[in-house]
Amino acid sequence: MIRQVVLDTETTGIEISEGNRLIEIGCVEMINRELTGNNLHIYFNPGRESEEGALRVHGLTTEFLSQFNRFDDEVQRIIDYLTGAELIIHNAKFDIGFLNHELALAKRPPLETFIGGVIDTLELAKQMFPGKKNNLDALCARFEISNKHRVLHGALLDSELLADVYIAMTRGQFGLGLDVEEEEVSAQIEVKKLDATVLAALPIIRATAEELEAHDKYVAVLEKASGGETFWRALPTTEGN
Known part of the structure; x- marks a missing residue:
């Protein structure tokens, strides 16, 4: 059995060094390349405002996020869900950096110690389509995956789209x-x-x-x-x- 988790996050800004925090995580589970419906979606109260640029991307206001738990309160739930899984992430360095920062603040071990590996779909796309746009919207268009409902970025929605993109990108080497x-x-x-x-x-x-x-x-x-x-x-x- 191959268990993979397609993962995406949203944050208050792009730089950890400027005190930015995780505000959303969305995970979509696949077993043997089949979606199971056993997904994980959590919002976090970051205890700070989102930067203007980040807010334009995800639209998650401080008022909305204030009703949710902090990352510390959800950390064990996240670790239990991700343990042993191979993660599929678009631009993995960004998401892993923020997750490891939050884990360190919660006095937990880094992601790499309890997952089964990482596939970065951005790196795969760059190798398959060199010199072309390889963001999620571009890949959806290239593989004819509808993303008309993606007005703002959302961690769960983006993970669902990325799961479809990943399956399309790697379809060639399965079922031969x-x-x-x-x-x-x-x-x-x-x-x-x-x-x-x-x-x-x-x-x-x-x-x-x-x-x-x-x-x-x-x-x-x-x-x-x-x-x-x-x-x-x-x-x-x-x-x-």
């Missing part, structure tokens, strides 16, 4: 077994129908060095996301191929 078998059988049938003289005349077009390098980079992205060797690595190779 039967599909590949069927493709191989189909290919064999088609070859048998061709005349031997026709086969002999077919040109062999080999990949260029640039194409091979691009393919190798893409396979590396798939392997990083799946945590194992892809089908292409397992294929036997011959000299010159």
Whole structure:
């Protein structure tokens, strides 16, 4: 069983050094790439105002947040939920930085000591789509995932969208077994129908060095996301191929 948690946070501002705090965490659970509905969504009272720029992004006012518990009061609930899971985060450095800061203030160990690892979808996207916009809105558009209801940023909504994006980004390396078998059988049938003289005349077009390098980079992205060797690595190779 592979348990993954897609996670997002909202904060009072972007700099921890300026006293900014966590105000929201949203988590979406997946077991074997299937959404379970066992999600976690918590607002926190940060004990301070949000910066103007941050407030424009998330819209969570001080008055609204004042009715909720502080992070310290919810910390064990968060640790219990995240323990053992592989986290999927967009721009993981930011969210992990704030979570570890809050854990330290609550005198708890850092995130890395009780989770099963982290996949940063921003880094995956940069490798898959170099030179392009790779924020969540851009990825939703690229994979045709509707985000029309995303007027303001919200940790749970963004986690739900990111879960769909991650599944779309990594779909290629899953479910290959039967599909590949069927493709191989189909290919064999088609070859048998061709005349031997026709086969002999077919040109062999080999990949260029640039194409091979691009393919190798893409396979590396798939392997990083799946945590194992892809089908292409397992294929036997011959000299010159």
